[in-house]
Amino acid sequence: MLLKTVFGTMRPSFLVLSPICVFLGFSTSLAARSHVSPILFFLVLTGAVFAHISVNMLNEYFDFKSGLDFKTEKTAFSGGSGALPGNPEMANAVLIIGLLSLMVTAIIGVYLILERGIQILPVGIAGVVLIITYTQWLNRFPFPCLIAPGLGFGILMVLGTHMILTGGNSHLPWLVSLVPFFLINNLLLLNQYPDVKADASVGRNTFPIAYGLDKSTVVYTIFFVAAYLSILVAIAKGYIPGQSIIAVIPAVFSLYALSGARKYASRIGDYPRYLGANVAAAVSTPLLLGVSIING
Structure with missing residues (x-):
């Protein structure tokens, strides 16, 4: 039961986002005709997953300590895992493992900087800052909170992977990173709809709290x-192959999620199929985009 609690705070069903964003950066490195070191790829992937575990567990710990976990209505996609309220004695263990996961990411990052050069240091620093500040600080400011998820998973992971695997930079990883940037921002944004009252009660000031659900x-x-216009522009400009149009197909999931947001607003948590569609868009779009770039 105790191990199940700790594992639950990792939010394992969401950890797929990290490998997919790393995969997208991997696809752009292959498009640059670079030789990809399997060891470097494994280290990048490991560092990204541990970074994701860290931010999830620290978020769970601080939400428990603030009392937020006792106020949110849990769904499969929002409101946290709900693991700690039933096992409060595991809170310190969750904090420690979250910090150890961050340490693993930092150690890997230092090695990669020594291996590939100082140019990846800003990406690493930005990632660590996002992890440390997300729950306790960024959630109190609507605009940083709005773009932090996409910045971390989209731009930093995709760009960082490309830079480490190729040893350089180009327009392509920046351009394709916009796709997960926008979609992962939307993933967290819509998940905040059911939690507006609970989040506000503990001092959060997310975009939906500050500006309302209509503007959100x-x-x-x-x-x-x-997100999807970025794909079309990249195709039109010849940055990615024409077959990347397949990555536009998951737009139907975003449209469906949008219809739920417009219809149910704060009650969207009662209709998790819309939140699920939002997740499907955020996961499948960059995956298909990466596959199409590799096969292009």
């Missing part, structure tokens, strides 16, 4: 359009 849905729409 407008932002969701802008991000959704921007």
Whole structure:
């Protein structure tokens, strides 16, 4: 039971995001015709997954300590795992493992900097800062909170992977990283809809709290359009192959999630199929994009 509690705070069903974003950076490195070191790829992937575990566990710990876990209505996609309220004695263990996971990421990062050069240091520092500040600080500021998820998973993971595997930089990883940037921002944004009252009660000031759900849905729409427009522009400019149009297909999931946001607003948690569609868009789009780039 205790191990199950700790494992639950890792939010394992969401950990797939990290490998997919790393895979997208891997695809751009292959498109650059670089020789990819299996060891470097394994280290990048390991560091990304442990970074994700760390941010999940630290978020669970601080949500428990603030009392938020006792106020949110849990769904499969929002409100946290709910693991700690039933096993409060495991809180310190969750904190320690979350910090150890961050340490693993940092150690891997230092090795990669020594191996590939100082140019990846800003990416690493930005990632660590996001992990440390997300729950306790960024959630109190609507705009940083809005873009932090996409910045961490989208831009930093994709760009960092490309830079480490190729030893350089180019327009391509920046351009394709916009896709997970916008979609993962939307993933967290929509998941905040059911938790507005609970989040506000513990001092959070997310975008939906600060500006309301109607404006949040407008932002969701802008991000959704921007994500898929980025793919079309990249195809039109010849940065990615024409077959990458397949990555636009999951737009139907975002449209479905958007319809749920417009129809149910704060009650969307009662209809988890819309939140699930939002997850499907955020996961399948960069995956298909990466596959299409490799096969292009």
